[in-house]
Amino acid sequence: MKHVIRSVRAVRAVRADEWPAAKELRLAALRDPVAHLAFLETYEEVVGKPDSFWRERTARAAEGVRERQQFVAEGADGRWVGSVVVLVEEAGAEGALGDVSEVRQGHLVGVFVRPEARGVGLTERLFARALEWAWDVAxxxxxxxxxxxxxxxxxxxxRKIGFVPTGNTVSVPGDPGARELEFVMKRP
Structure with a gap:
């Protein structure tokens, strides 16, 4: 029988010292069956990275940082069951996928929810927290x-939570025949 996460203790910003949990969740995400469609890095590329890589990565996205923020969902047992990262892209600067943003905007990346926590509203809670930070803090x-x-x-x-396609696309790094579709949500 598949274990299903029914309760979440918290959806919150990560702290810099939580790099071991951030590493474990990211490696789990990169082993997901659709990881090749969802992430720009592979498990093989990062599994052997030193702890300093994970410390720095987590510190860059930790609570109190203004240009990016990672949010995690903790299960009732404290285990991280989901995550999303908000990057702040400045107008005129190159964005995360090599395009140039016309406006200052947030960019959601690294979306992952463990299979046992899917379908219970957790992704909606992660997105609500990430969007709240993007609007109110960033x-x-x-x-x-x-x-x-x-x-x-x-x-x-x-689409269900309110993002709409812009019609803009970018090539998938490493697979120029594939496309990434841009979706946006404007501040309410």
Whole structure:
């Protein structure tokens, strides 16, 4: 019988000293069956990285940082069961996928929820917290994300919570024949 997460203790910003949990969750995400559609790095590329890599990565996205913030969901037992990262992209600067943003905006990346925690509203809670931070702390007027053209499950979720396609696309790094579709949500 599959273990299902029914309760979440907290959805909160990560702290810099939580790099071991951040590492474990990211490696789990990269082993997910659709990781090749959802993430720009692979398990093989990062599994052997030294602890200093994970410390620095977590510190850059930790609570109190203004240009990016990682949010995690903790199960009732304290184990991390989901995550999303908000990057702040400045107008005129190169964005995360090599494009140039016309406006200052948030960019959601690294979305992952463990299979046993899917379908119970957790992703909605993660996104609500990430969007709240983007609007209220980062002060952006819009938030975007990209979804692989073959990731229908993720695209359906993004549409359901209010993201709309812009029609803009970018090539998938390492696979120029594949496209990432841009979706945005404007500040309410």
């Amino acid at each position: 002060g952006v007027e819009r938030v975007r994300l990209f979804v692989h053209e073959r990731n229908a499950r993720a695209e359906g979720f993004y």
